Amino acid sequence: xxxxxxxxxxxxxxxxxxxxxxxxxxxxxxxxxxxxxxxxxxxxxxxxxxxxxxxxxxxxxxxxxxxxxxxxxxxxxxxxxxxxxxxxxxxxxxxxxxxxxxxxxxxxxxxxxxxxxxxxxxxxxxxxxxxxxxxxxxxxxxxxxxxxxxxxxxxxxxxxxxxxxxxxxxxxxxxxxxxxxxxxxxxxxxxxxxxxxxxxxxxxxxxxxxxxxxxxxxxxxxxxxxxxxxxxxxxxxxxxxxxxxxxxxxxxxxxxxxxxxxxxxxxxxxxxxxxxxxxxxxxxxxxxxxxxxxxxxxxxxxxxxxxxxxxxxxxxxxxxxxxxxxxxxxxxxxxxx
Numbered sequence: 001x002x003x004x005x006x007x008x009x010x011x012x013x014x015x016x017x018x019x020x021x022x023x024x025x026x027x028x029x030x031x032x033x034x035x036x037x038x039x040x041x042x043x044x045x046x047x048x049x050x051x052x053x054x055x056x057x058x059x060x061x062x063x064x065x066x067x068x069x070x071x072x073x074x075x076x077x078x079x080x081x082x083x084x085x086x087x088x089x090x091x092x093x094x095x096x097x098x099x100x101x102x103x104x105x106x107x108x109x110x111x112x113x114x115x116x117x118x119x120x121x122x123x124x125x126x127x128x129x130x131x132x133x134x135x136x137x138x139x140x141x142x143x144x145x146x147x148x149x150x151x152x153x154x155x156x157x158x159x160x161x162x163x164x165x166x167x168x169x170x171x172x173x174x175x176x177x178x179x180x181x182x183x184x185x186x187x188x189x190x191x192x193x194x195x196x197x198x199x200x201x202x203x204x205x206x207x208x209x210x211x212x213x214x215x216x217x218x219x220x221x222x223x224x225x226x227x228x229x230x231x232x233x234x235x236x237x238x239x240x241x242x243x244x245x246x247x248x249x250x251x252x253x254x255x256x257x258x259x260x261x262x263x264x265x266x267x268x269x270x271x272x273x274x275x276x277x278x279x280x281x282x283x284x285x286x287x288x289x290x291x292x293x294x295x296x297x298x299x300x301x302x303x304x305x306x307x308x309x310x311x312x313x314x315x316x317x318x319x320x321x322x323x324x325x326x327x328x329x330x331x332x333x334x335x336x337x
């Protein structure tokens with residue numbers, strides 16, 4: 001059965017179609033359930049036959065629909081980022097946080113809030129990208145210092161060290177400038193503040209990042225087999241890694257600026273997808289988009305219902321799933337598998 005799943009293109013197409021249908025249904029559920037439940041028929045009417053005079057339609061159009069779409073786009077962005085990272089580093093535990101991307105973005109956000117309190121949404125997004133980029137540059141610089149150049153292990157160690165340092169600095173800034181409440185949203189991960197501006201930001205960054213990811217997907221497949229083999233096949237690994245880093249920066253930077261630090265999506269989804277569609281990144285990337293979107297939309301629904309009427313940070317829900325998954329992967333990797 002596993003061989004059939006891995007090698008049958010038709011089965012992969014069917015799986016992706018089912019994932020699309022599941023996303024549409026989950027978005028409907030996400031829009032329907034909240035502080036006040038709204039039936040699916042009303043949701044349909046609000047989306048396709050909007051009546052501004054109806055309060056339920058206003059709630060759906062202005063609050064719940066942009067939140068559900070933001071969740072889908074954030075999940076897709078983080079999942080593809082994780083897939084690209086795992087392919088580039090050949091490290092099964094890799095995710096955007098391995099390069100300090102999320103922590104760099106969070107530090108930039110707290111610094112902007114500290115020194116420019118009246119910053120616009122565009123300013124927050126820009127600072128998030130800059131912080132993520134500087135974090136990546138720092139990780140690569142530190143990892144390259146040791147003899148023998150940058151290897152997957154050195155990249156992982158440098159990423160963990162830099163991420164920990166950035167997280168500590170973020171906490172210091174938050175405490176010093178009394179920004180615990182403002183930063184609590186980003187550090188815990190949440191979608192309560194999303195709106196149509198958030199959707200537009202994620203759409204623009206998503207199109208750019210995902211096009212890059214799809215464009216290099218074949219090369220990532222080759223690179224995931226080993227740098228020596230990829231070089232022997234005539235591939236310019238440096239260029240592929242550069243494009244991969246840019247894709248991760250664009251996708252993760254936008255996701256963090258909108259939803260904060262939502263962990264483990266980039267770790268969990270690529271592994272599930274690889275089990276289903278195999279090791280070809282031409283399938284892994286598009287399927288990760290769908291499964292990442294589905295995971296975070298469902299996680300957001302759970303975050304609102306698990307302790308209603310209070311809202312649990314969606315990052316806590318993904319962590320509940322991700323931590324056992326991470327420990328399982330760490331144990332499997334430690335066992336030489």
